[in-house]
Amino acid sequence: MISALLAAAAVLALLTLVPGPDMAVVTQAALAGGRSSGFRVAVGIISGLLVWGLLTVLGLSALLAASAEAYTAVKLAGAAYLIYLGARALWGSRSSQLRSVDAPRSQKAGTWKTGFTTNLLNPKIAVFYTSLLPQLVPAGWPTGPSLALLVIIHAAISIAWLSAYVVLLSRARSTFEKPKVRQALERVTGTVLLGFGAKIALEAR
Template sequence: MWTQTAMATGVLALLTVVPGPDMAVVTKRAIASGRAEALRTAAGITTGLLVWGAFTVVGLAAILAASAEAYFVVKVLGAAYLGFLGLQALWQSRRSAPRTAGSTATASGHAYLTGLITNVLNPKIAVFYTGLLPTLAPQGLPTAAGMGLLVLLHATLTLTWLGAYACLVSRARSVFERPRVRRLLDRVTGVVLIGFGVRVATEAT
């Protein structure tokens, strides 16, 4: 059992550190609003994993993964949301001055929600949890318990990784606040988010 758990941890860790929409969203928030807001975004992303984990344990994620229509709806919504975040970043790149205190306060209210929505509208997590996790679950535990353990493990790894990443990016925020650098990063982040949105929209079920 412990050997299987160690192997599962390694697989989940590799999947966690692979760059994707989560890292792009955390990067955007860390640059725009600093460490605290980036950490809130990471917490929202982690909550999204727990939501999908709960769906998986009770069987709802399997229904989504098996239903082409349901999968398509979630996929389109997720792609549209990533596209919206990307366009928002591109629009912000038009500003030459740093964000004001008021704009930062507004961002603060949406950081957690942004992370949550990003993950809840990612149907690939449903496929991952229903397709891969059962093969990694420890055989010495009941199926539901084994799946639940792996979901908690994945959530912990995600929060730890994104939290550390958020702190790293936010430490260089003073450099990112320079108008030219800020515009460039906003544009790059916007293009990356739109790219992820297009990939989500065009990927096969």
């Protein structure tokens, strides 16, 4: 049983490491606002995961996954939000070279709300939790409590990975603070966010 749980944790870890919208918004926040901004966004993302996990345990996320209309509505809202974040990052990069290293960072660069909204408006999480997560429940274990445990494990792995990622970015701060480098990175992350938004809007279920 324990080996099955460890195998499930390994699968969740691999899925967590795959780059996606969550990592993109954390990157943008950490580059624009520093370590604290990156952490705030990461906590928001985990909060979104826990909400999806609760809905999964209660069986409500399955309704979203089964309803084409609800899925499309959440998908388009999530895509629009990512496109907004990407456009904002690209617009902000126009003045990056004018900001000195000692200039105060924007307090709005990364917020809990940004991470929470990005994750909550990602219907792929609902599909993942309702389709893959039940398959990871060890044989013979009660479904509800097991799903809750897997959600907690996924959240723990995600916050550990995102926090480590933010720390890595902050340690390279001296390089990222160079105006030309910062501008280039903001443009890259902005473009990536736009790309994720467009991909989510256009892809089929």
